[in-house]
Amino acid sequence: MRSLRVLLPLAFVALGGCALRPRYTELVTPQLTAGQVKLVLLQEPERAPLVGVRVEMSEGKSRYAAVTAADGTFTLPVTKAYRDENPILVVALPPGVAGYRVELAPEPPPPSTPGEAPPAEPMKM
Numbered sequence: 001m002r003s004l005r006v007l008l009p010l011a012f013v014a015l016g017g018c019a020l021r022p023r024y025t026e027l028v029t030p031q032l033t034a035g036q037v038k039l040v041l042l043q044e045p046e047r048a049p050l051v052g053v054r055v056e057m058s059e060g061k062s063r064y065a066a067v068t069a070a071d072g073t074f075t076l077p078v079t080k081a082y083r084d085e086n087p088i089l090v091v092a093l094p095p096g097v098a099g100y101r102v103e104l105a106p107e108p109p110p111p112s113t114p115g116e117a118p119p120a121e122p123m124k125m
Contacts, residue, residue, distance in 0.1 A: 028083065044100055
């Protein structure tokens, strides 16, 4: 009976952790059909990018791993197999980081054409 008292709280902690992990289809929308999707891993509540963090997903025979870049970004492949399996994204958080958020990475600004002047600032009167 004593071992049950020890194991039961551990089971709740282990199962509770899964509820916070995003699934593949929460990150890869149905509009995306092929290629890759670029995501960013942010520390919560600061919204600071998490750098050098291992991100994994696997289910069945499909397995994928990535490490976040200097800006917290990483990519996931867009495939029918992952969409069908809908694996959980597992994030190996560094010590001291309690919460995180995964969201679509912002689009980079379009490159400026050579010789193009920067936008004029409004005149002050």
